[in-house]
Amino acid sequence: MRPFEIGQRSDIGQRSETVRRANLSMIVRELHIRGPLSRSELVALTGLTRSAIRSLIGEFVDAGLATEERAVLQGTPGRPSTLVRLNPDSAVVVALEIAVDSLAAAEVGLGGEVLDLVRVDRPRGHSSVDEIVRDLADLVAGLRAHRPPDEPLIGVGVAIVGVVRRSDGFVSMAPNLGWRDVPLDARLAAALGTTLPIAVANDADLGALAEFRRGAAMGAGDVLFIQGEVGVGGGLIVGGKPLTGAAGYGGEVGHIPVNQNGEACRCGSVGCWETEVGEGALLLRAGHPPGGGRSEVAAVLREAETGSPAALCALDHVGHWLGFGLAGLVNVFNPELVVLGGLFGRIHPFVKRTMEGELDRRALPASRRMIHVVPATLGVDAPLLGAAELAFDPLLEDPAIWLRPRAAFADLATA
C-alpha cells in the first residue's frame, strides 16, 4: 500500500494553484496602483516570464476585469507594445468616511478611478450612531441613483475618526463623535441593506494607505504619515506594509505623552501630543476660538503672513512640538519619508523651519539624515480614498475568486 502517491500528486496541484493565485495577485496589484502597463513593464515589475504574464492577463481579459489595447507609438523604435488596462467598471467599491467636520461617500472602480464622490458638512460635536449611519445610507442611496443598478459592487470600506478593531470593524472609541464600543460594520450593513463585506479602519491609517498607494509616499517602504485636525492621527508603513498592531489599534500617535505638565486630553490622559499640536492648541494660542475649524485656521495663517506676533508665536509652538514628537517617531521607526496630512499639510510652510530645527536637535543623526518631511498630496479625500483601497484589498490579495461571475455581489440597496 502506498497511500501517499495521491497525496503527492494533489500536493503538486495545490502548490501550483497557490503560485498561480500569488502571480495573479502581483499583476492586478501593479495594474491597480500604477495604471495601464505594457506586458514588458509587467515582466520587469513582477519577475514573471512573458508567457506567464500573457496567460494570466488572458484570465483577467476573459473575466472582463481588464482589456488589452495597442499603445500609440511615441517615437520609440520597435513595435508598439500592448497596454493592459484594468476595467474600472468591472469591480466597484463603496468608500465612506466619518470625519469630524464632514461625511463622505464615493464609488471607486478597480484601478482607483473615482466614479462618483459626495461630501457633506456635518456640525462638530457628538452625534448618535443612528444619525450618522442614516446620513451615510442617504449619501449612498444618492450615489447609487446615478449609477447602473447592476454594477458589480464588491465591498464597502469605511474611514472613521476613531480607534477601530480591524477584525470586525468594532469602534472602540471615537471621542470626537462621543462613541464608545460601536459595532459599526453591523450597523452599516443593516442601514445599507447589504451583505457585501464591510471593512472599517481608522481615518489616519487609511490616509496613510492612500498616500502610500497613490500619493506622496508612492514607492517608499517605510513611511510615517501624520494627520492633524481636531485630533491627531497617524498611519505607519513598515517594510511596505501598513502597521495595524495586534488588533488594529496601532498608529495612535496623537496620544503619545509628550508633556507631563501639559493640558488634559480628550482621551482622559494629560499632555498627549495632540494637546500641543492639534487644531485647538494652534487656535487657542493664536487668540481664536479653539473649536473654530478650518476657516479659523485659515485666518491664523493669513494673520501670520501679515506678521501677527500671536499667530507667529502659535505656529512656532506647534512647529516646536511637531518636531519634538516626530523626533521620537523617527528614532523608533527610521522611516525614509514623513508625510504631513490635513492641518499639518496646510501649516507646513509656516512651521517647517522650527520643526526641522527640532528634528536636527532631537533625532539621531543616522536617522535624521535620511528623512524627508513632505506635505500630503491627496488632500482632504485621502482617508476616503484609503477606505476604497481597503475595500479592494481582498480582490488584490486573491483575484482568482473574482474571476467568476459576480452577479451575487451586486446586492447593495439602491433605495
Add this chain to the structure above:
Amino acid sequence: MRPFEIGQRSDIGQRSETVRRANLSMIVRELHIRGPLSRSELVALTGLTRSAIRSLIGEFVDAGLATEERAVLQGTPGRPSTLVRLNPDSAVVVALEIAVDSLAAAEVGLGGEVLDLVRVDRPRGHSSVDEIVRDLADLVAGLRAHRPPDEPLIGVGVAIVGVVRRSDGFVSMAPNLGWRDVPLDARLAAALGTTLPIAVANDADLGALAEFRRGAAMGAGDVLFIQGEVGVGGGLIVGGKPLTGAAGYGGEVGHIPVNQNGEACRCGSVGCWETEVGEGALLLRAGHPPGGGRSEVAAVLREAETGSPAALCALDHVGHWLGFGLAGLVNVFNPELVVLGGLFGRIHPFVKRTMEGELDRRALPASRRMIHVVPATLGVDAPLLGAAELAFDPLLEDPAIWLRPRAAFADLATA
C-alpha cells in the same frame, strides 16, 4: 513560430523550484525554533502534505543537516512517530557581543544549541576599535581551540550597543564606546581572518529577536522589547517580523524625547527617555554613583527591600517614566506583549505598580486592555543569542543553498 513554449516550460520549472525552497525554509525554521518535531507536527505547522514533508526531510537528512529517530512511546496509542531533529554540528555560527560592561563570544549550532560561550568583563568607557576587535578575535581564537577545526561554520553575527546600518554592518554611532562611523564588519573580517558573512546589528534589536524566537515572546506577533543598561534600547516585532526601519536604525526608543525640561543626553539631545529611566537616573536619585553598574543597582534594590526612602523614591521615578514612555509606544504599536530586558527585567518587581498605573492613565483603553508587560527570560545573553539567530537567517531563508557540501565555509582563523 511559438517562441514562448520554452519560456512557459522553464517558467513552471522556476516556480516549482521557488516553492520547493520556500517549503524547505518553512520546515527548517520550525525545527530550528521549536526543536525536534514529528512529521505529523510538521504537517500541522506547515500545512504541507505528509508526502511533501517526507521528501523534503529526506533532503535534509541526505545533506547531514537533520536526523530522524524513533520517538519513545509515551502512553499514547498508535505507533511511535518519527522525530526529526536538526543536527547542531551540521551548521555552526559564531556570535559576538560588544556590551557596555562585557565582551562575549559563542558558537551556536543549528537548532540553537549553545556549543560554547565565553564572556569577559570590560571596563566601562571608551575603547578604540582596534582594542575591541582584537579582544574579540582573542575570544574567538579561544573558542576555536576547543572546537573541531573542520566545523562547518556558516557565518558570524554581532550584537553591539550602538546604531547600526543593517546593509553593511556600519556602526553609525556607539556613544558608550566613543565610536562614530566604524565599518565594523570589515574590521572584524580582517581581525578574524575570515571570508564568512558577518552580520552586525543593534544589541536591543537582537535581544528582541532572541526573546521572540526562544524566550518570553515566543509565538507572539506584535512585541515591544525594551532593554535598559546605561543606555536604553528597544526592539520591535511587527506582524511577526523584526522592525529594522529603512536603513536598520529603527528601535532607538531610548532617544524618544519625553521631557523637554529634562537632562542632557549622551546623544546630544535633552530629555530623552533614557535620561529618566536609564541606570544613571536610577543610581543618581538613589544616592549611588551613576556609573556604578550592576552591583550598585543590586545595592539599590537591597535598600528598597529594607524600606530606604531614597531607593524607593528613585525606583518610583523610574517606574513613572517607564509607564510614561511605554504608554506612547503602546498607543503607536498596539503590541500584545511588552518584554522588559536587562535593568528593566531586574527592577520589574519594584516598579511594576507605578509603571502599570501610568499605563492605565496614559495608554488608550483598547490597546491597554490587551497588553501584558513581562520580564525577559533569556537574561544577559539575549543579545548574544540574537546575534546567533541573525547569523542563521540566510540558512533559514533559503536552506537549499546549504544542501551542498560546505567545506568552503570552514575558513575561520583558528589562531
